Amino acid sequence: MNNFAKTEEEILILTDKYLVLDEKIPLKDEVFTELDLGCGKGGLTVGMAQLYPERRILAADIMLGRLRKVKKRLKRNSCDENVTLLRCEANMLLGLQLPDACIDRLHILCPDPWPKVRHSGRRLLSAQLMTSLHRVLKKDGIFHFSTDDPEYMAAVVRLVNESGFFVNAGEDAISDIAHIKTEFELDWLAIGRTVPHVAWKKI
Numbered sequence: 001m002n003n004f005a006k007t008e009e010e011i012l013i014l015t016d017k018y019l020v021l022d023e024k025i026p027l028k029d030e031v032f033t034e035l036d037l038g039c040g041k042g043g044l045t046v047g048m049a050q051l052y053p054e055r056r057i058l059a060a061d062i063m064l065g066r067l068r069k070v071k072k073r074l075k076r077n078s079c080d081e082n083v084t085l086l087r088c089e090a091n092m093l094l095g096l097q098l099p100d101a102c103i104d105r106l107h108i109l110c111p112d113p114w115p116k117v118r119h120s121g122r123r124l125l126s127a128q129l130m131t132s133l134h135r136v137l138k139k140d141g142i143f144h145f146s147t148d149d150p151e152y153m154a155a156v157v158r159l160v161n162e163s164g165f166f167v168n169a170g171e172d173a174i175s176d177i178a179h180i181k182t183e184f185e186l187d188w189l190a191i192g193r194t195v196p197h198v199a200w201k202k203i
C-alpha cells in the first residue's frame with residue numbers, strides 16, 4: 001500500500017492516519033530536527049532553512065496552496081535542500097503520524113486564536129495536544145509558542161502548566177531565531193499589537 005502521495009511540487013501528503021512518518025524520512029536519527037507546525041507562508045521555515053542548512057526542517061500545514069508557495073519561496077532563496085513540506089492535520093501529525101521522540105524544537109507561531117467563546121473549541125492547542133507534543137519531542141526538546149491574543153496565551157500557559165510535561169525554557173531556547181518574524185507576526189506588529197513568544201522544555 002502506498003501511504004504517501006508525492007505531488008509534482010514535492011510536497012509530502014500524509015494520507016494514512018496511522019502512518020508513522022519514519023518510513024520516508026529517517027526521523028529517529030541524530031539530525032537536529034525543527035518542526036514549523038502551521039507554517040503558513042513560511043517565514044519561519046525559510047528563516048531557519050537559511051540559518052541552519054545542516055538541520056532537518058519540517059514545515060507542516062493543512063493548506064496545500066500555502067505549502068506550494070513555501071516551496072517556491074524556498075527554491076527562490078536556494079534553501080530547499082533540508083526542508084520537507086508536509087500537508088497534514090496537526091493533531092493527526094503529532095498524535096499518530098510522527099514517531100516518538102523525533103523533534104528537537106517544535107514551533108507553533110500565531111495559530112488562529114478563535115477569540116469568540118463559542119469557537120474556542122476549534123483552537124489547535126488543547127490538553128490532548130499537550131500529550132502529543134510531549135510524545136514527539138526528544139529529551140529536553142523545546143516547544144515554542146507565540147500569539148498576539150492575550151487570552152489564548154493565558155489559556156496555553158494554563159494548559160502547559162496543568163499538563164506537568166514542561167518547564168519554562170527561558171528566552172535562550174529561542175534567542176537564535178528571535179529576529180525571524182512570521183507573516184502573521186508582522187501583520188500584528190504593523191497594527192501596534194505585541195506578539196510574545198514563550199518556550200518550554202520537555203521534562
Ligand SMILES: C[S@@+](CC[C@H](N)C(=O)[O-])C[C@H]1O[C@@H](n2cnc3c(N)ncnc32)[C@H](O)[C@@H]1O
Binds near residue numbers: 043060089183
Ligand atoms: C494564522 S496562520 C499562522 C501561520 C504562520 N505560523 C505565521 O505565523 O505566519 C495558521 C496556519 O495554521 C494552519 N492550520 C490551521 N489549523 C491547522 C491544523 N489543524 N493542522 C495543520 N495546519 C493548520 C493554517 O492553514 C495556517 O496556515
